[in-house]
Amino acid sequence: MSAEEQLAVFVRVLLGLVLGAFVGLEREFRGHEAGIRTNALVCGAATLFGAVSLELGDDRVAAGVVQGIGFIGAGIVFQRGRSVHGVTTAATIWMMAALGLAIASRMYLLACLVAVMVVLLLELAPVSDWVLARSRPRGWRRSIEGGRASGGDASEGPPVS
Template identity: 40%
Template sequence: MEHFWHIVTSVELTTTSAIFRITVSLLLGSVIGIERKRKGQMAGLRTFSLISMGACIAMMLSIYVCQETVGLLRGDPSRIAAQVLSGIGFLGAGTIIQMKGSVRGLTTAAGIWIIATIGMAVGCGLYLIAFVATMLVLVVLTILEQLEHRVNVGNEARTIRLKVRGIVKT
């Protein structure tokens, strides 16, 4: 077991550590995805799992390129990982729906963004950071939601519709 842990926590990316990282990112993405699906959101278990694994793989690709091209004078292998966040923005935008003056899906969009960063952390081998972040996301999505409902935060805005028969000029 100690040998396995040494392999998966090593800075060097191996097949074993890569498989372990993908599996961990799948599990962490699933935890958040289950919570989102439980709330009735369209993006759920499969979506969050795939995003987390994809971000993890992109991060490992960045590491692999650096690892295999030591001494490379031109180029920036970290660009792969950097572009993950840009691409995730498009997915997040797709979850935001505007209906009759209200916007829905912002929390899911933010969840998609953070699960990508959690997947990237796993891809770097930052397992504890990824685990703690996942737990904090669950706190935000569950406990802070209950607190929000209790204190009626966000319920101050109301839509008022006025119908006017004519315009009075002065």
């Protein structure tokens, strides 16, 4: 691989770092576990792994990114009592890996548009909370990311889905 080609890969990794940091900024602002550095590193690493995968002509490297990020995401999700936390953070990390692979595949416009959509989607959390608060009886609270709720005695109120 020539020096010029390596610089082109570096620019792609740099774009992955920037887009990951852009998404991570929203997570950092909201006080979630995986912020600017985590999202930037995941997206940049996925870009680099994807570029290596393309250079070697071996899709197994890129496939390994998907499996590895799934493993990391599973470690992010944790349960405390009846509450589950980290699902959205894990999904965001998985999306950052997908963005990195898209950048490695030179799908720059797609990656940029998806990064913007991810931030917009993550910014909908207050809307989701508002809808959830009005869809459950009083005394119920949000405890599971993704729209499920729990609270009170297990025999009272609507079932947790």
